[in-house]
Amino acid sequence: MKIKTTVTVLLLLFTRAAFSQAYTQTNTGIKATVNNINVEIQWYSPRIVRIMKSPKDAVVKKESYSVIKTPENVSVNIQQHDNKLVQQTDSLQVIINLQTGRVSFGRPGGEIIFSEKDHGTQFTPIIDLGKNTYDVRQAFFLDKDEMIYGLGQQQNGKMNQRGQKLLLLQKNTKVCIPFFQSTKGYGVFWDNYSPTLFTDNPQETSFDSEVGDCSDYYFLLGNSADGVIAQMRQLTGQSPMMPLWVYGFNQSRERYKTQFELVDVVQQYRTLQVPLDGIIQDWQYWGDDSIWNAMAFDPVRYPRPKLMADSVHAMNAHLFIVAWPVFGYKTAQFAEFKKKNMLINFETWPKHTRLYDAYNPVTRDSYWEYLNKGVFSQGTDGWWLDDPEPDHLNHNEQDYDQPTYAGSFRSVCNALPLLHAGGIYTHQRQTTSAKRVAILTRSAFAGQQRYGANTWSGDVRSDWSTLHKQIAAGLNFSLCGIPYWNTDIGGFIAEDYVNGGTKNPEFQELYIRWLQFATFTPMMRSHGTILPREIYQFGQRGEWPFDVQEKFINLRYSLLPYVYATAWQVTANAGSIMRALYCDFASDPQALDINNEFMFGKSFLVAPVTQKGVKEQVVYLPAGTRWFNFWTGDQLEGGQSITEATPIDKMPLYVKAGSIIPWGPRVQYAEEKKWDNLELRIYPGTDGHFTLYEDENDNYNYENGQYTEIDFHWNDQTRMLTINDIRGSFPRMLQSRKFNIVIVNKQNGTGAAPAVKFNKTVTYKGRKTEVRL
Template structure:
């Protein structure tokens, strides 16, 4: 017996996770019930509470002491009653308790106590591992779950490395990681939500430095743990990833929509902090006809952090500058930091006197925070309610001057990474820093957004943030921070490649509107011709970021025309492509608001049963219809691409066709990004402009890639005012379009506009380009033949002549084009083959 105890003691020293043995076998002895909640009581005074948020979402709370009390309400979850669940019945059996819903069978085994969740067909979805499902040691709590041999995991928000998380471990601790590596963890944001291919998701609602280990300790289990706080998590079942995400949206809230102009291109650099430089960049874009909507001002736009006053000497007349740039079609976005510099004596003393700074727990004074810019600072305590109006008054000053938005930078807060344990003495109004750290940026972004909307009624906020927690989608958009190779900017190809899975994972974490720093941010650019190829490939990838911002550190200029004529031409082409696709992008922006689904999508989101898509980290879907495969290797002029089921058409030439469910190598010249459209798709486009809605009225072109005979291609165009909050009041219009492929031609139906509260701003034309291998004989509109004209004549005066009805056939390109005025009513077109 002595030898056995000694052997167990040795094993516990060697394998610390075996502390579960000291908890002895937990036995469930009884349960109590109140409304949606069923609490199971254990012999050791612990408790396991299950709350049915819906028939497929279960809140799970394990409490070692049985108290079931939270210090702070959830920062992320805003709704736990997703649907009516009726009367909950607990079926007690000799060995277990069971709860049935229309979608789930939930079992709590009595001894040893363990939790298992099955679908309604009795397939096991989720299970505690053996008798160590719920383990506690002091304040630390660990959940161990069964790991299947074929189980894969996706999510956790903005994380580096491969999208499939199996075999890796991750921490949640918002960290300032300049020039981060392609596998570095943790990064700037903490979103403890992941999904399994076993059709469930887990959201761990704990703000401490939680950790996820997806099979790194055993091939039989995975785990998630918290060093402190409550072990509260949500089990979310869905038939696929989309359904899981939609229920996560139900828990944590819908993403806000950006202003339409925010979906254009933006220009920035680290020292873009002057009126003179801003005007020069604006002139450079307009002179060359390269579309651009936004010019950013980085941290040095103010003399002091964070007084929101224009820096004297850098800006002669900021109001006039903003007015002049507005006339040119530019919006200006300025940075915020969440601190007050001690050198900013007046504001610092004001905040200190009012008690608006985070305190030093050791002395009760305002915490003295070293800061990367502007010297030591006080950290503003955004968890204190009184701070909101105070901050809102300050941030309104540049808004009144004419700026259009903010980017909230360094909200981790900066210089408080894992190794800086001295920061843990910070005390916020709502708790010590180890609890508040990961939500600090979230509380700041909440104040920025709510104060903006309070003082600027019915106007969409633009706020792009670096550090955040789950639920950020209610307040802000995101960017992926300081990527790139700081040692040698020309060796940043790996960082470029890594941004694809980083952004795709961000989208799965409910950051549908995000950007990377196009060019990578890090590294001095000393040889612009040598950088031209990498720059071009960054731009081509960045064109498919929902928010596209060119940005680099210091005084490294990164405007397209600096990298040589070829790079400028190729960059311009990529930027123009994004502007053409704006009607398509904006329609998916609305879908993101409605459903939480990102615009940039991993292939498995649309093809969940195709396991080959689990490892397609170098490509993505852009909406449902387009597949994009950016080139991310130096010198590469081909790209190995996986095309899922269906038939795919090369979007760059419209005539090359590929069969799906296989890998293929395609040409990838420096002038374009490999891009494919699925057969049976309709893609709405618009004319390229210097900036979004430079012309408020413009023709819409619908590229139609007909389905197979007997099938349909469909798209529903979404339109609204673009800058107000009408989208939340259902003030918009939608235009459904269906193209049916018949044995003898195509039937194209344009349905009457649906909706209210928004009116298309003027008469316009609709142009349909149908890519067809067969030549049409005639085209009718509402049964009447329309005239045929030459392709080059069809689009003449397309912006002004809204009376002409005609069609053309381009035999060489295989395009049948039809032009009709948009009257907002039902239209039926028949294209009949010869």
């Protein structure tokens, strides 16, 4: 139990009596003691620095769950000027006030861009599970006008997180990551896993964590949003490629009740010739007798699970299976883990279940053994990790005082999604490299991108306000350095639409607007409770609720070459898929706090419709470029707001001048046709560049260099398209292909349908080709 002492003890004493100008150099930086607080600065790179502070007599041994980078050998110049100790690389200056302990961060010229408060580190002694430790708080100064983004996925609808007071504690629909980045080009990661109060007000910005042996944070100088994200990936891990099929359309429901029902859904999509790549089996496939999560298929309703998977594969689709971190008391796992003290003893949802101790590597081994034997060995393709927060039943504070392998649950609770996903990713990689790990998970923590995890926004309500909030939630999540995010199309909880169900025009409108938004998120996935969500539940072809869905699902598949190439930039160059306008238009003040628009990759400006019944919508076009209306080909200069009509079959969608967009073939699933006859849409007005990426789509051979890249460059002045030599190779790669080139204008290359004519068709055999248009 966490116990605070009666009198709060601030180990930062407001006195100069303990002031000392002495410091010690280490292999990674310096150590000093100021006012009875040990201060250590560790340089991880010329632009990444770690600040650790602890009470003078404390012994701190900490291994980070999130940080996997080790300190580089960094050349640091150290100088002392009176009470200031200055450390400087060619990129970053760190200054310690040896009188107050304040640490400040600046550029080599002396400009301070971020600073702690004087006496801003506070340790309040507590007892946590019998251990003497601290409630630890660190306060900073932010400039009045700077904006900050991040903190995970918050459901407050805000882009700029200034002025917020948020308890960072994982829960359904709320993903908590103690990280933010600033419009001044830096990021701060507070490396603590206990419940943490983030506060920003005119006096200070602070993290206050309930349990911690030290104040421990990383300062990352990126000079831009992409730069900070790249630093965060260096620190916490790069993001692997998802299989190509994951970027297609994925269908789910809460829930399919037999293997025959699930297979029939895939069959109906194939019969209707509506594209589909993934089908998701939610809970209770294990049967009722086990109570919960037996990790084996009920022999009555799922009598031949291998045949189920094979049947899905025979229709060129893939199967996600849900896996929970909690177990019912009648399962074999519950019995084994209880006997070995590998359960965390508080009641989770549903009733009579307990959480496994994912902090224990031996427990993670056992978890995978059950999952592999009972599920993965049957031929399944991906994981749906529900409840990794987890949900509490009869929630109370004492739940957090339960012991785990790593200490009290309170001290490590926010990292549970990271450990849970990491255990599954690591073990599947050890089991096979033939299938890329594909994880859907309801929560996340810093570093989770390295585990092939795609976080969804939880059991959100089916209403317009919630739809609107998902945009800022997803963008701030991505700005934490985790690129894969999605949401239940239509919202999870649809109880307001029981009357009429999927034939209710109000739900149909909400669902379709949500689906349009999801077309431009890293994963396009339909799911929800109460109402089934398959396309044929809404009507039939020829009726608008069906036709608009089909139009946007087909649009997603047309964009697959673009999406897959963007995903490669995520993996190879620490890029992002769903991008806040700040990422690309940081010099445009009007773009910095827009919460209803975003970039999809580097080319598409997306403005989802999030209001019921609207016939038009105001869209801001960021300054510094010309924009093409995707649907009409009209060209507009940036730096202005325009009003656009929003009929139900369209949402505002613009393409940046200079974009080169490869347009995929009409298919029923992602790998149905090779990309040997691609339409290439060029949006003129400025020079442009694009890299087309291809590999074997679903294994890890790309990590060994088995992939290809083709660079395209558009010179707007000379009207020359250069297709460079292909780089790389892989088995069964294309040796020859056609590029059907379209210069987009109001007459051609607009909208979701293929172009009606081409400016030129080029046969490409891997050698540099120049095309004047």
